[in-house]
Amino acid sequence: MSAYLIRAVSILGGDATDLLLHGGVVAAIGADLTATGDTGDTVEIDGTGLVALPGLVDLHTHLREPGREDAETVESGTQAAALGGFTAVHAMANTEPVADTAGVVEQVWRLGREAGYCDVYPIGAVTVGLQGQQLAELGAMADSAARVRVFSDDGKCVSDAVLMRRALEYVKAFDGVIAQHAQEPRLTEGAQMNEGELSGRLGLTGWPAVAEEAIIARDCLLTAHVGSRLHVCHVSTAGSVEIVRDAKRKGWNVTAEACPHHLLLTDDLAQTYDPIYKVNPPLRTAADGAALRAGLADGTIDIVATDHAPHPHEDKDCEWAAAAFGMLGLETALSIVQETMVDPGLLDWEGVADRMSYAPARIGRIADHGRPIEVGAPANVVLYDPAARRTVVASESASLSRNTPYAGMELPGRVVATFLRGTATVLDGKLQ
Amino acid sequence: MKRHLLSAADLTRDDAMLVLKTAEELRSLADRPIKKLPALRGRTVVNLFFEDSTRTRISFEAAAKRLSADVINFSAKGSSLSKGESLKDTALTLEAMGADAVVVRHGASGAPHRLAHSGWVRSSVVNAGDGTHEHPTQALLDAFTMWRHLGKDGARSGDNLEGRRVAIVGDVLHSRVARSNALLLQTLGAEVTLVAPPTLFPVGIDTWGVETSYDLDAVLPKADVVMMLRVQRERMNASFFPTAREYSRRYGLDGKRMRALQDHTIVMHPGPMVRGMEITADVADSDRSVIVEQVTNGVAVRMAVLYLLLSGANGSDHHGEAPESETDA
Numbered sequence: 001m002s003a004y005l006i007r008a009v010s011i012l013g014g015d016a017t018d019l020l021l022h023g024g025v026v027a028a029i030g031a032d033l034t035a036t037g038d039t040g041d042t043v044e045i046d047g048t049g050l051v052a053l054p055g056l057v058d059l060h061t062h063l064r065e066p067g068r069e070d071a072e073t074v075e076s077g078t079q080a081a082a083l084g085g086f087t088a089v090h091a092m093a094n095t096e097p098v099a100d101t102a103g104v105v106e107q108v109w110r111l112g113r114e115a116g117y118c119d120v121y122p123i124g125a126v127t128v129g130l131q132g133q134q135l136a137e138l139g140a141m142a143d144s145a146a147r148v149r150v151f152s153d154d155g156k157c158v159s160d161a162v163l164m165r166r167a168l169e170y171v172k173a174f175d176g177v178i179a180q181h182a183q184e185p186r187l188t189e190g191a192q193m194n195e196g197e198l199s200g201r202l203g204l205t206g207w208p209a210v211a212e213e214a215i216i217a218r219d220c221l222l223t224a225h226v227g228s229r230l231h232v233c234h235v236s237t238a239g240s241v242e243i244v245r246d247a248k249r250k251g252w253n254v255t256a257e258a259c260p261h262h263l264l265l266t267d268d269l270a271q272t273y274d275p276i277y278k279v280n281p282p283l284r285t286a287a288d289g290a291a292l293r294a295g296l297a298d299g300t301i302d303i304v305a306t307d308h309a310p311h312p313h314e315d316k317d318c319e320w321a322a323a324a325f326g327m328l329g330l331e332t333a334l335s336i337v338q339e340t341m342v343d344p345g346l347l348d349w350e351g352v353a354d355r356m357s358y359a360p361a362r363i364g365r366i367a368d369h370g371r372p373i374e375v376g377a378p379a380n381v382v383l384y385d386p387a388a389r390r391t392v393v394a395s396e397s398a399s400l401s402r403n404t405p406y407a408g409m410e411l412p413g414r415v416v417a418t419f420l421r422g423t424a425t426v427l428d429g430k431l432q
Numbered sequence: 433m434k435r436h437l438l439s440a441a442d443l444t445r446d447d448a449m450l451v452l453k454t455a456e457e458l459r460s461l462a463d464r465p466i467k468k469l470p471a472l473r474g475r476t477v478v479n480l481f482f483e484d485s486t487r488t489r490i491s492f493e494a495a496a497k498r499l500s501a502d503v504i505n506f507s508a509k510g511s512s513l514s515k516g517e518s519l520k521d522t523a524l525t526l527e528a529m530g531a532d533a534v535v536v537r538h539g540a541s542g543a544p545h546r547l548a549h550s551g552w553v554r555s556s557v558v559n560a561g562d563g564t565h566e567h568p569t570q571a572l573l574d575a576f577t578m579w580r581h582l583g584k585d586g587a588r589s590g591d592n593l594e595g596r597r598v599a600i601v602g603d604v605l606h607s608r609v610a611r612s613n614a615l616l617l618q619t620l621g622a623e624v625t626l627v628a629p630p631t632l633f634p635v636g637i638d639t640w641g642v643e644t645s646y647d648l649d650a651v652l653p654k655a656d657v658v659m660m661l662r663v664q665r666e667r668m669n670a671s672f673f674p675t676a677r678e679y680s681r682r683y684g685l686d687g688k689r690m691r692a693l694q695d696h697t698i699v700m701h702p703g704p705m706v707r708g709m710e711i712t713a714d715v716a717d718s719d720r721s722v723i724v725e726q727v728t729n730g731v732a733v734r735m736a737v738l739y740l741l742l743s744g745a746n747g748s749d750h751h752g753e754a755p756e757s758e759t760d761a
Contacts, residue, residue: 196636200634
């Protein structure tokens with residue numbers, strides 16, 4: 001295994017220093033490091049102007065395998081993740097078959113290990129077949145080789161209050177967390193976009209903020225009542241941020257995520273009727289975006305998660321109502337966080353490391369990721385050039401799908417290198 | 433005029449008046465023994481209907497034929513929504529057949545917009561009703577009918593609908609007719625009041641620039657036009673109102689309410705009517721009712737729209753015959 005000696009890099013935006021990755025760990029940090037004994041194998045990288053961050057951890061990724069290998073595979077999805085600076089992703093359960101048994105989660109886990117571009121942590125379904133009727137075998141998934149700790153019916157809400165209560169209670173036995181897709185189903189029948197002035201004019205059925213907020217409020221209360229752990233997926237409204245903030249103030253064990261597209265994009269894009277902007281929960285108003293950014297800055301929103309949702313071309317190349325919900329996110333997440341949080345001064349690089357690495361690893365209960373860049377820590381590191389600018393080109397994605405809403409948009413920053421346990425998965429912006 | 437007619441908002445006041453005045457000239461054709469002009473000879477108009485709507489389709493078909501265009505009717509029930517052939521593939525097929533204009537009716541809001549702006553077709557796209565979004569030619573024929581009856585100096589010579597009060601009553605939430613009318617009538621200077629139970633107004637109606645009311649009886653005495661919208665009885669199953677009877681009592685136009693109207697006030701309905709629901713038979717068949725005339729006017733207005741879009745006559749001698757060699761931009 002090669003060693004990597006990164007010269008004059010800024011760890012989390014700090015003063016320039018040398019950083020040596022060797023033997024799968026951070027071997028040394030300091031000025032003027034020399035290469036290790038077997039110098040022939042040491043690759044030197046000029047880190048001038050680059051920021052070193054801990055390898056990013058995504059708590060919300062759709063890898064589509066098994067079942068929709070036309071949209072994404074574990075291999076292609078983890079390639080996209082590596083290019084985006086991620087060293088670990090949590091694979092959502094809404095595959096075909098659904099990841100609701102130990103067998104399926106172990107298959108996804110094994111595919112991740114074989115792919116080798118980043119670590120894959122399968123998320124288990126809360127209910128059998130995501131049907132919201134009966135608990136899946138959560139314990140079997142927790143005890144499996146995949147060691148599942150995060151459970152979610154994402155794409156569907158665990159709307160039944162009793163089932164949600166039981167799930168929250170049950171996962172206490174193995175320190176699990178229920179990641180809720182908060183969407184009251186009756187209030188969102190046929191919903192197409194954020195309910196507001198624009199949905200009325202465009203004649204698209206509205207997805208009201210209250211449908212998200214009502215479920216989050218209920219789940220926070222349930223979580224407090226049974227003393228469990230709740231994670232709220234893709235928080236999208238200002239009201240949701242308020243509810244989560246209040247729950248945290250009360251000391252309840254609630255965490256929340258925001259997606260890059262909700263930080264950057266707004267519902268007025270629906271005016272194009274181009275379903276590239278169709279996502280669930282929908283793009284919201286500018287005021288909602290501002291509340292999410294403020295919540296992410298003050299820690300109300302714990303993490304950024306991509307909700308990377310690949311779809312084949314034909315599922316977006318159609319009329320809005322017929323199109324699938326979802327957009328790509330892995331390869332653009334860090335740039336969007338820079339654009340919306342770092343550049344405006346809402347978050348520093350230490351904050352980015354927390355929201356995109358430490359905190360998601362903590363919520364997912366994974367020990368080998370989300371560790372500060374310190375001597376002896378696993379060498380999961382991303383080198384990022386915040387001064388670069390790039391125009392997003394959909395066809396350049398490593399994903400098998402092309403449904404990025406950012407195509408043609410100029411975004412700041414570029415992932416230069418990603419290291420997974422000291423092995424480069426990305427070097428000079430290219431997959432290894 | 434723009435190349436496509438997707439929304440009533442695409443029309444400036446000048447555009448809209450040009451359509452109405454052109455329709456007025458074309459309407460006189462209906463009274464002649466030979467009802468045909470050679471204006472669109474050699475041009476192909478495709479009626480692409482993903483939703484059943486016999487009356488709108490035959491209105492466009494009659495309009496195109498009276499202008500001597502070739503008409504292809506393409507009934508494509510079951511779009512990609514039901515996993516049939518996709519909108520895109522249908523569009524590519526029509527393009528390959530050499531359509532100059534595509535008149536599209538679709539159950540999904542924005543489908544005509546997608547057709548016009550996704551690079552699938554080069555022809556002009558006319559929205560003949562999309563989901564719960566818009567139905568601009570219906571708004572034009574409604575405005576034309578109002579204008580003929582209420583134009584400032586009496587029939588036919590008025591400039592526009594400035595200051596005229598139009599009440600639109602019924603299921604605004606699900607109505608493409610209400611959306612297009614609200615836009616176009618404001619463009620033409622009319623004062624629009626939408627009347628519905630609160631459940632049948634969309635969120636954000638306060639930004640539409642129209643008046644709204646929950647009280648039909650308060651609105652009727654001031655109206656110059658009362659337009660009743662179709663209300664499906666099934667809406668009560670989704671709790672938009674308790675029963676059809678309660679809806680009729682509060683928002684239906686019956687003989688008693690009709691007597692509250694001013695003498696000159698006309699009653700309109702885009703059809704198809706649900707008699708006994710939003711309108712009673714005695715109102716629909718009364719002298720005030722211009723519902724049948726709306727149908728006649730529909731053909732004239734659609735002739736005007738097709739003519740203006742396809743002949744490319746914008747500001748030039750738009751009453752002359754279109755040059756046959758002219759191609760679309």
